[in-house]
Amino acid sequence: MAYKIFIDGEAGTTGLQIRERLELRDDIHLIHLDPERRKDASARRDAFAEAHIGILCLPDEAAKEAVALTAGMDVRLIDASTAHRVDDRWVYGFAELSGEQRDQIAEAHYVSNPGCYSTGAIAIIAPLVEAGLIYDDEALSINAVSGYTGGGKALIAEYQDENAPAHFLYGLNQHHKHIPEIMVQGGLTVRPIFSPSVGNYAQGMAVQLPLRLDNDRTMTTLHEALADHYRDQTFVQVVPADQIGSRIIPTDMNGTNVLRLSVHGDEAIGCATVVAVLDNLGKGASGAAVQNMNIMLDLDEAAGLLGDDG
Numbered sequence: 001m002a003y004k005i006f007i008d009g010e011a012g013t014t015g016l017q018i019r020e021r022l023e024l025r026d027d028i029h030l031i032h033l034d035p036e037r038r039k040d041a042s043a044r045r046d047a048f049a050e051a052h053i054g055i056l057c058l059p060d061e062a063a064k065e066a067v068a069l070t071a072g073m074d075v076r077l078i079d080a081s082t083a084h085r086v087d088d089r090w091v092y093g094f095a096e097l098s099g100e101q102r103d104q105i106a107e108a109h110y111v112s113n114p115g116c117y118s119t120g121a122i123a124i125i126a127p128l129v130e131a132g133l134i135y136d137d138e139a140l141s142i143n144a145v146s147g148y149t150g151g152g153k154a155l156i157a158e159y160q161d162e163n164a165p166a167h168f169l170y171g172l173n174q175h176h177k178h179i180p181e182i183m184v185q186g187g188l189t190v191r192p193i194f195s196p197s198v199g200n201y202a203q204g205m206a207v208q209l210p211l212r213l214d215n216d217r218t219m220t221t222l223h224e225a226l227a228d229h230y231r232d233q234t235f236v237q238v239v240p241a242d243q244i245g246s247r248i249i250p251t252d253m254n255g256t257n258v259l260r261l262s263v264h265g266d267e268a269i270g271c272a273t274v275v276a277v278l279d280n281l282g283k284g285a286s287g288a289a290v291q292n293m294n295i296m297l298d299l300d301e302a303a304g305l306l307g308d309d310g
């Protein structure tokens, strides 16, 4: 039997990439709308009614409307938007977050897919808080760079006009929409300072967390805490810094669903930076949505995510 999946917003950046990962699979049947009716509530309601899973790849307000359209239906939902990431009726879709998270996703009616920056930040912070290597009330600063596809069709259009800057910082008013989920899912009680930026390249992201070292928090304990937490995970890899070299390239994980973590710094100087590299449209969005869908349907979690033979 093929499971029926409706991607609401399949013409957008995230939706298109989910479609590419699903359309060649025999175990999945995609429900498509006539492009002219893609925003028509009754056409979307009919598609949800037929689907086993609906994947929302919409702006936040449209995602909330889509949830309302499915009231009373059996269809399960994965929401790629920010709308439900700190809503406790929704399960947070980062399977590697804890020992229980994967099982909760498997059983969930509603799964919120994490934000791209949030995935990188939470992947670093949550295990280190759990290991006691970051205090929950520590004043953290998170810095990040994303490719411009992270801003969806609008930012892609700006860069395709070729008038866009090589690099810009933004969100420095500290209202970035990912901060609440980083706090809740990362286990922080004090708001971190978050400084994202965009580079003139399409896809790929690096998220950095600078940390002071001390007798307990060393380069070794940081690496080991992360390596222990993510042992045996296919899609989060902890790599020794000397295997990466002195330059971190945000595009290194492009085209994969892998998030790579590494700890850089100098024990004697007492400063370190923990870095996550991921594809903002892979583990940061579309790949994560497919991973969550696989878990919810009790399929091979990596189906469609390991390249041509996946």
Ligand SMILES: NC(=O)C1=CN([C@@H]2O[C@H](COP(=O)(O)OP(=O)(O)OC[C@H]3O[C@@H](n4cnc5c(N)ncnc54)[C@H](OP(=O)(O)O)[C@@H]3O)[C@@H](O)[C@H]2O)C=CC1
Binding pocket: 008, 009, 010, 011, 012, 013, 014, 015, 038, 039, 040, 056, 057, 058, 059, 060, 062, 080, 081, 082, 114, 115, 116, 149, 150, 151, 152, 153, 154, 280, 281, 284, 285
């Ligand atoms: N891009 C990224 O790296 C990531 C994005 N996300 C989130 O995923 C969601 C989608 O983002 P992204 O794909 O980048 O955005 P895009 O702007 O590229 O795509 C959004 C799509 O939604 C469609 N849409 C808007 N309103 C409605 C509506 N009322 N009914 C049906 N369709 C509608 C748009 O239609 P139209 O074609 O007419 O514009 C567009 O095709 C957002 O919430 C985003 O924040 C999450 C993680 C990473």
Ligand SMILES: CC(=O)N[C@@H](CCC(=O)OP(=O)(O)O)C(=O)O
Binding pocket: 080, 081, 082, 114, 115, 116, 117, 146, 147, 148, 149, 150, 151, 152, 155, 177, 178, 196, 197, 198
């Ligand atoms: C480069 C860029 O603009 N990125 C987006 C985040 C992309 C993303 O993860 O969006 P969601 O939070 O909706 O999931 C931003 O900073 O708003």
